[in-house]
Amino acid sequence: MESKDLFTHVGSIIASFMFIWAMFQQYFPYELRHNIEKYSQRLLVFFYPYIQITFNEFTGDRFMRSDAYSAIENYLSSRSSTQAKRLKADIVKNSNQSLVLSMDDHEEVSDEYEGIKLWWRSGKNISKSQVFSFYPVTDEKRYYKLTFHKRHRDVILGPYLTSVLKEGRAIKVRNRMRKLYTNHGSNWSHVVFEHPATFQTLAMEPEKKKEIIDDLITFSKAEDFYARIGRAWKRGYLLYGPPGTGKSTMIAAMANLLGYDLYDLELTAVKDNTELRKLLIETSSKSIIVIEDIDCSLDLTGQRRKKKEEEDGNAKDPRQKIEKEERETKNSQVTLSGLLNFIDGLWSACGGERLIVFTTNYIEKLDPALIRKGRMDKHIELSYCNYEAFAVLAKNYLNLDSHKLFERVGELLGETEITPADVAEHLMPKTVPTDVEFSLRSLIKELELAKEEAKEKAAKKEAEAEAEAVEKLLVVNEEAKEEEKEVTTTS
Numbered sequence: 111m112e113s114k115d116l117f118t119h120v121g122s123i124i125a126s127f128m129f130i131w132a133m134f135q136q137y138f139p140y141e142l143r144h145n146i147e148k149y150s151q152r153l154l155v156f157f158y159p160y161i162q163i164t165f166n167e168f169t170g171d172r173f174m175r176s177d178a179y180s181a182i183e184n185y186l187s188s189r190s191s192t193q194a195k196r197l198k199a200d201i202v203k204n205s206n207q208s209l210v211l212s213m214d215d216h217e218e219v220s221d222e223y224e225g226i227k228l229w230w231r232s233g234k235n236i237s238k239s240q241v242f243s244f245y246p247v248t249d250e251k252r253y254y255k256l257t258f259h260k261r262h263r264d265v266i267l268g269p270y271l272t273s274v275l276k277e278g279r280a281i282k283v284r285n286r287m288r289k290l291y292t293n294h295g296s297n298w299s300h301v302v303f304e305h306p307a308t309f310q311t312l313a314m315e316p317e318k319k320k321e322i323i324d325d326l327i328t329f330s331k332a333e334d335f336y337a338r339i340g341r342a343w344k345r346g347y348l349l350y351g352p353p354g355t356g357k358s359t360m361i362a363a364m365a366n367l368l369g370y371d372l373y374d375l376e377l378t379a380v381k382d383n384t385e386l387r388k389l390l391i392e393t394s395s396k397s398i399i400v401i402e403d404i405d406c407s408l409d410l411t412g413q414r415r416k417k418k419e420e421e422d423g424n425a426k427d428p429r430q431k432i433e434k435e436e437r438e439t440k441n442s443q444v445t446l447s448g449l450l451n452f453i454d455g456l457w458s459a460c461g462g463e464r465l466i467v468f469t470t471n472y473i474e475k476l477d478p479a480l481i482r483k484g485r486m487d488k489h490i491e492l493s494y495c496n497y498e499a500f501a502v503l504a505k506n507y508l509n510l511d512s513h514k515l516f517e518r519v520g521e522l523l524g525e526t527e528i529t530p531a532d533v534a535e536h537l538m539p540k541t542v543p544t545d546v547e548f549s550l551r552s553l554i555k556e557l558e559l560a561k562e563e564a565k566e567k568a569a570k571k572e573a574e575a576e577a578e579a580v581e582k583l584l585v586v587n588e589e590a591k592e593e594e595k596e597v598t599t600t601s
């Protein structure tokens with residue numbers, strides 16, 4: 111049969127079928143039609159060995175997209191782009207403005223799980239809207255239909271669907287626009303988080319960097335582990351080191367590595383433990399909660415209270431006392447135990463992974479209870495710039511792998527203490543095109559100056575120590591003479 115004839119034949123079959131269907135719809139009473147449809151469906155199910163599950167875009171609430179539907183959409187995205195012939199494209203508003211593809215309506219893609227083959231089909235139902243409008247409004251209800259053989263029912267309904275939803279949600283998190291939250295009293299407000307820092311651009315020793323990256327990735331994949339050992343899925347990091355050594359930069363790099371939101375918690379703006387609790391409960395899963403300069407934010411050791419009492423005792427003027435009391439009541443009433451309680455798992459009820467990061471410039475000021483293992487699981491020291499850190503900065507700022515002046519910079523870095531922030535300042539381009547030699551020489555000058563200053567400081571300190579020792583010796587001699595005198599007068 112010629113192809114033209116074939117199409118004519120198929121066309122007439124379809125036309126006949128449509129005619130019969132129209133007659134059926136028009137002349138058969140609704141009750142009878144309903145029963146015929148019902149029993150024919152049952153007959154089909156009896157012989158048809160496949161199971162179908164429909165995931166609707168909207169369930170119940172017509173304004174709330176189903177979580178399962180969007181997870182499946184994300185899950186199918188990569189399969190759709192390789193298998194489907196008709197695709198829909200959309201821009202995701204994340205920092206990269208990435209293009210996300212999904213299969214168009216009435217497309218089908220296959221999937222495989224532990225050797226089991228299954229099919230996902232996208233579709234839509236169109237119905238006239240019940241809402242009054244001058245324009246014809248149609249409601250499109252999209253859905254995904256999963257088809258698989260009934261002998262695999264348990265595997266597909268159990269582990270397969272769980273993994274689909276999990277992977278789909280993870281993709282959604284990776285693609286979303288991340289946020290930086292800050293608290294004003296007991297409320298969070300947010301802006302889009304677009305810090306460009308990455309571990310690649312972070313200046314520190316490569317082994318140390320790798321260790322931190324591995325730790326973070328292991329944590330982010332350890333949901334089952336934490337569930338098995340019965341611990342809240344959280345991890346505490348303490349970043350310490352002098353100002354300008356990259357603590358904030360590292361936090362941004364952590365958030366970018368894991369795709370987490372950031373919650374910058376200003377403890378001094380939190381009234382009391384109840385407000386703290388509310389704020390922490392409101393944080394979302396996959397987030398980093400940051401408390402910067404923890405030593406300045408909280409009465410950590412009880413020393414501040416003691417100091418206050420002393421000061422109160424010393425304040426003779428009653429007006430001074432009232433002013434001081436007013437100042438104190440305005441301050442945060444959050445206590446160390448309030449914070450520890452929360453870290454220890456009161457918030458386990460929140461579920462989902464969270465990192466807590468504390469930063470301080472003075473680790474020695476912190477209460478040991480706060481930083482013991484289990485609360486702050488990893489202590490990371492960010493220190494002055496060494497040669498390895500400088501090499502990263504030189505690559506980032508000047509795109510340099512080597513230079514004749516590197517050796518001198520290396521020597522001086524071994525003898526001086528300079529922060530990566532100060533080094534970075536010298537490597538910032540000052541001219542167009544960038545004068546690499548000028549930047550390196552200016553850094554060397556700064557390092558030599560710092561070395562001289564350090565030498566002078568050390569000499570001054572030594573002289574002071576010597577003077578103190580001489581003074582002590584004189585006092586001892588004086589006392590000895592006095593004692594001698596006393597002995598001779600009594601004898």
Ligand SMILES: Nc1ncnc2c1ncn2[C@@H]1O[C@H](COP(=O)(O)OP(=O)(O)OP(=O)(O)O)[C@@H](O)[C@H]1O
Pocket residue numbers: 311312313314351352353354355356357358359360471492499530531532534
């Ligand atoms: N280790 C580093 N790697 C790359 N850049 C760094 C590093 N340390 C500092 N910088 C640069 O110096 C600037 C200041 O660093 P950052 O704010 O991260 O330091 P910090 O330790 O958090 O300081 P502070 O204790 O004052 O908050 C950053 O903008 C960054 O560009």
